[in-house]
Amino acid sequence: MTPPSIKVTCSNCNLRELCMPVGLSEQQLQRIDDIVATRRKVKRGATLFRNGEAFTSLYAIRTGFFKTCVATEDGRDQVTGFQMAGEIIGLDGIVNDHHTCDAVALEDAEVCVMPFDGLEEISREVTALQTHVHKVMSREIVREHGVMLLLGSMRAEERLAAFILNLVQRLHARGFSSSELVLRMTREEIGSYLGLKLETVSRTFSKFVEEGMVEVKQRHVRILDTAALQRLVNSQHESNK
Structure with a gap:
C-alpha cells in the first residue's frame, strides 16, 4: 500500500533555506513546487527505500531522523550515515539508477519527494538549482571522506x-x-x-x-x-x- 501523500509547497517551507537555493524568483519556485508535490510520512523503524530498489527520487527530510545502512556478508547491519531534517537523502541511487543502502527512520519522520527526472529538467533551466544540487552532492562526498578518516586512523x-x-x-x-x-x-x-x-x-x-x-x-x-x-x-x- 502506498503511503499517504500530502500536497506541499517549497515556497512556504521553513526548511527552504537549507534544501533549496536562495534567490529564486517566484516563477522558479512555482516550477519546483509543481515537481515536489508530495510529502511522505515514514513511521519510526519503517524503511524509506531499500538496497537494490529502483532510484526515482531524492528526498528532502522535513522532520525526523534517518540512518542509512547496508547488510554485511555475515548478515549484520553496517550503519553508513545519519541524516536529519533539512538534509537530502537518496543520492546513493544516482550512479546506477538503484539504491545501494536501506534508509530507516529512527523516529516518526516526514520527507518531501523530489522526482529526479523533474529536478534534472528544471536544473537545466534554473542554474542556481543545478549548482545547489552539486553542492549537496559535494557535501556528502566530503562527509564520507571525513568518516573514512575517522575509521582509518x-x-x-x-x-x-x-x-x-x-x-x-x-x-x-x-x-x-x-x-x-x-x-x-x-x-x-x-x-x-x-x-x-x-x-x-x-x-x-x-x-x-x-x-x-x-x-x-x-x-x-x-x-x-x-x-x-x-x-x-x-x-x-x-x-x-
Missing part, C-alpha cells in the same frame, strides 16, 4: 568526539542548541557507524563524563567542554601532518 575517543561535534554542528545549523542534543540513534548504531564495539562506545561516553567534557542522561547529551572535544580531534590532525 582515529582512536575511540577521537572518533566519538568528532561524531558528537559533527552532529551538534549540523543541528546548530538548523536552529538547535550548539551544546545540547538528543541522540536519536542507539549506542550500538553509533558503534556500527564509527567501527567501534558497543562496550567501547559506552566506556568512551563514561570517560568523557568523568573528565567533565559532557553530561549524559540516557539519550540527552550536553557538551560542557567543546574545546576539550575539539583538542581530541585536532590532536589526530596534528599527528597526521
Whole structure:
C-alpha cells in the first residue's frame, strides 16, 4: 500500500533555506513546487527505500531522523550515515539508477519527494538549482571522506568526539542548541557507524563524563567542554601532518 501523500509547497517551507537555493524568483519556485508535490510520512523503524530498489527520487527530510545502512556478508547491519531534517537523502541511487543502502527512520519522520527526472529538467533551466544540487552532492562526498578518516586512523575517543561535534554542528545549523542534543540513534548504531564495539562506545561516553567534557542522561547529551572535544580531534590532525 502506498503511503499517504500530502500536497506541499517549497515556497512556504521553513526548511527552504537549507534544501533549496536562495534567490529564486517566484516563477522558479512555482516550477519546483509543481515537481515536489508530495510529502511522505515514514513511521519510526519503517524503511524509506531499500538496497537494490529502483532510484526515482531524492528526498528532502522535513522532520525526523534517518540512518542509512547496508547488510554485511555475515548478515549484520553496517550503519553508513545519519541524516536529519533539512538534509537530502537518496543520492546513493544516482550512479546506477538503484539504491545501494536501506534508509530507516529512527523516529516518526516526514520527507518531501523530489522526482529526479523533474529536478534534472528544471536544473537545466534554473542554474542556481543545478549548482545547489552539486553542492549537496559535494557535501556528502566530503562527509564520507571525513568518516573514512575517522575509521582509518582515529582512536575511540577521537572518533566519538568528532561524531558528537559533527552532529551538534549540523543541528546548530538548523536552529538547535550548539551544546545540547538528543541522540536519536542507539549506542550500538553509533558503534556500527564509527567501527567501534558497543562496550567501547559506552566506556568512551563514561570517560568523557568523568573528565567533565559532557553530561549524559540516557539519550540527552550536553557538551560542557567543546574545546576539550575539539583538542581530541585536532590532536589526530596534528599527528597526521
